[in-house]
Amino acid sequence: MSAEFTLEKRGGERANEDGESRTADGRSAFRTAAGMTFTHNNSDTTQTTAPAKGFELRPKASHNGEIGGELLEISMGPQHPSTHGVFRMDVVLDGERVVQLKPIFGYLHRNHEKIAEGTTYLASIPYTDRLDYFCSLTNNWAYCLAVEKLAGLQVPERAEYIRIITAELTRLQNHACLGGFLLQDMGASGTPLMYAFREREKILDLFESLTGARMMCNYMRFGGCRCDLPAGWLEQSKRVVDDFPQFLDEFEALLNENEILMSRTQGVGVLPRALAVDASITGPMLRACGVNYDIRKVDKYGIYDRFQFRVPLGDHGDVYDRYMIRVLEMRESVKILQHALKDIPAGPIVDPKAKLRGFRPKPGEAYGRIEAPKGELGFYLISDGSPNPYRYRVRPPSFINLTILEDMCLGQHVADVVIILGSIDIVLGEVDR
Amino acid sequence: MDTDKNAPEQIKSRVEVGVPGVRLEVVVNGSPCAQHSLVVDREHALLAAKFLKEDPAYRMDYVSNVTGVDWPETTIKEIVKTKEVVDGVEREIERTTEKKKSGFLEAVYHLYSMELKHGPVILRIRTENRAEGNHLPSLTPVWRGAEFQEREIFDLYGIVFDGHPDLRRILMWEEFKDYPMRKDYVEPDDYEYEPTPHDDVLEKAKKHAEKVLTTDGH
Numbered sequence: 316m317s318a319e320f321t322l323e324k325r326g327g328e329r330a331n332e333d334g335e336s337r338t339a340d341g342r343s344a345f346r347t348a349a350g351m352t353f354t355h356n357n358s359d360t361t362q363t364t365a366p367a368k369g370f371e372l373r374p375k376a377s378h379n380g381e382i383g384g385e386l387l388e389i390s391m392g393p394q395h396p397s398t399h400g401v402f403r404m405d406v407v408l409d410g411e412r413v414v415q416l417k418p419i420f421g422y423l424h425r426n427h428e429k430i431a432e433g434t435t436y437l438a439s440i441p442y443t444d445r446l447d448y449f450c451s452l453t454n455n456w457a458y459c460l461a462v463e464k465l466a467g468l469q470v471p472e473r474a475e476y477i478r479i480i481t482a483e484l485t486r487l488q489n490h491a492c493l494g495g496f497l498l499q500d501m502g503a504s505g506t507p508l509m510y511a512f513r514e515r516e517k518i519l520d521l522f523e524s525l526t527g528a529r530m531m532c533n534y535m536r537f538g539g540c541r542c543d544l545p546a547g548w549l550e551q552s553k554r555v556v557d558d559f560p561q562f563l564d565e566f567e568a569l570l571n572e573n574e575i576l577m578s579r580t581q582g583v584g585v586l587p588r589a590l591a592v593d594a595s596i597t598g599p600m601l602r603a604c605g606v607n608y609d610i611r612k613v614d615k616y617g618i619y620d621r622f623q624f625r626v627p628l629g630d631h632g633d634v635y636d637r638y639m640i641r642v643l644e645m646r647e648s649v650k651i652l653q654h655a656l657k658d659i660p661a662g663p664i665v666d667p668k669a670k671l672r673g674f675r676p677k678p679g680e681a682y683g684r685i686e687a688p689k690g691e692l693g694f695y696l697i698s699d700g701s702p703n704p705y706r707y708r709v710r711p712p713s714f715i716n717l718t719i720l721e722d723m724c725l726g727q728h729v730a731d732v733v734i735i736l737g738s739i740d741i742v743l744g745e746v747d748r
Numbered sequence: 749m750d751t752d753k754n755a756p757e758q759i760k761s762r763v764e765v766g767v768p769g770v771r772l773e774v775v776v777n778g779s780p781c782a783q784h785s786l787v788v789d790r791e792h793a794l795l796a797a798k799f800l801k802e803d804p805a806y807r808m809d810y811v812s813n814v815t816g817v818d819w820p821e822t823t824i825k826e827i828v829k830t831k832e833v834v835d836g837v838e839r840e841i842e843r844t845t846e847k848k849k850s851g852f853l854e855a856v857y858h859l860y861s862m863e864l865k866h867g868p869v870i871l872r873i874r875t876e877n878r879a880e881g882n883h884l885p886s887l888t889p890v891w892r893g894a895e896f897q898e899r900e901i902f903d904l905y906g907i908v909f910d911g912h913p914d915l916r917r918i919l920m921w922e923e924f925k926d927y928p929m930r931k932d933y934v935e936p937d938d939y940e941y942e943p944t945p946h947d948d949v950l951e952k953a954k955k956h957a958e959k960v961l962t963t964d965g966h
Contacts, residue, residue: 421917592810606862613865678779679780695858715896
């Protein structure tokens with residue numbers, strides 16, 4: 316024990332022989348060579364590599380060891396590598412603790428909604444790819460769903476299966492990468508992220524052979540899909556999906572009980588359940604707080620009512636729960652995929668009533684929403700009978716999930732802000748639109 | 749989903765009992781999805797929203813989507829054919845009458861219930877006009893989820909939400925003047941033009957070129 320920790324004598328503390336210093340309130344404090352302070356209530360505990368109960372990992376206090384000096388205002392971003400894009404946080408710090416945090420964004424704003432109102436319904440589909448550029452297929456689906464509601468189009472069964480398969484594959488790669496990014500934010504440089512990217516690449520290969528593009532898929536159309544599956548695609552997908560649980564086993568074995576992950580995420584960025592509902596938080600963030608609300612179950616859009624899957628729920632609403640929810644959701648997605656790849660029928664892939672040219676829905680409005688990997692993605696459209704939508708609105712999940720960023724970060728350490736932001740899972744293409 | 753309970757007439761009568769004095773109007777949606785909505789008057793919007801959130805039959809605890817819509821002033825032309833006697837001869841005369849429909853801005857709220865898992869109930873609140881009368885009550889005190897979305901409407905449509913805790917521009921920069929999502933918005937030639945020292949150099953070069961041209965090289 317004493318070989319691992321070097322003693323640093325501080326005022327008001329007296330040291331004993333075995334390199335342990337004791338504070339006035341009987342708690343013992345160790346300081347490692349790396350500058351981390353461990354405190355625990357039971358001074359007799361011998362230290363092992365396993366995390367002991369009652370231990371709390373704390374970053375180094377400010378230079379004189381006191382909290383309550385002058386406040387420091389810093390600007391994190393917009394060119395900060397941990398902000399996942401051009402995103403800025405105006406953080407006010409008291410020592411290491413956050414006392415105020417204001418998210419500032421809009422650096423990527425190009426007024427997607429205005430552009431879409433100036434063009435035809437069809438021409439906006441490629442643009443939806445660029446919202447959440449990790450999950451272009453779910454963006455396509457949400458938009459097509461809203462237009463199908465507006466125009467009353469029916470999607471053929473084969474197309475519904477293809478939509479579910481592509482959407483669940485999108486969810487797999489999004490959640491896998493999020494796990495990787497989250498660990499990258501914690502300082503696990505590379506390894507978990509590269510494992511996740513290896514799996515993502517297999518899924519992107521599938522997207523490429525199906526749609527022609529890895530990320531900007533532009534695949535779904537009103538009332539169906541653009542083209543049918545290429546020969547051998549189903550077999551290749553089956554192989555990828557059947558191999559995926561093995562990756563998850565590895566990933567979980569590497570990370571789930573990882574000491575660094577646990578101590579940096581458990582109890583960090585706790586989001587109370589009532590606040591999550593009140594602030595319209597959706598997706599894995601919401602379910603990590605224990606609220607059972609998955610639009611695949613609630614709305615049963617597409618043909619999700621035919622598949623058996625469970626909705627994983629968290630208990631604590633902290634960063635660790637958000638990570639675990641995503642891992643468990645991937646397991647459920649694999650089930651849906653195996654079922655869908657087995658059952659997919661032959662048949663047409665587009666509604667014969669759907670028109671590509673001269674598409675003019677009757678005057679009216681529709682709100683269509685799906686469970687995108689990041690939360691509820693909705694499109695609200697108003698038609699005035701012309702070829703262009705009168706009003707085109709995107710309800711972006713990561714934009715609204717940022718509402719409670721300040722609430723989660725208050726009182727936390729500045730280093731944890733990065734992890735809390737990472738656990739929200741934002742994509743700036745969607746936040747700024 | 750209980751379709752009867754979510755029929756707009758049902759909600760209307762229920763809210764009218766719960767919030768005395770509220771004026772509600774059903775907006776029929778012509779599209780096949782038939783998501784009808786309710787227009788609430790500005791004075792009672794906050795109370796109606798609170799009622800919908802707390803009423804045990806509805807429990808609209810989740811505001812999914814908040815957005816603005818711009819309805820500019822429109823003129824409706826009506827052609828009326830009348831028979832009149834002109835110079836002793838009866839003639840059919842067409843008279844066009846122009847009716848002006850005043851414009852307004854609208855905030856649309858899509859409400860769902862996470863507890864009872866039903867919805868959507870769509871609320872619309874309309875401003876008096878598109879100029880000074882652009883104030884609406886903020887529903888952020890009822891649903892925190894409206895906070896950023898109302899800021900976005902303020903930013904892009906210019907609706908001022910009274911009672912919003914932090915009403916600032918969110919996507920555009922603070923110094924930006926206009927409201928880009930309005931239908932009559934005109935894009936500036938250059939968004940971020942600022943005079944630079946380079947301008948003076950250009951001006952000088954231009955003057956020199958003119959001088960050279962007029963004096964023809966002498």
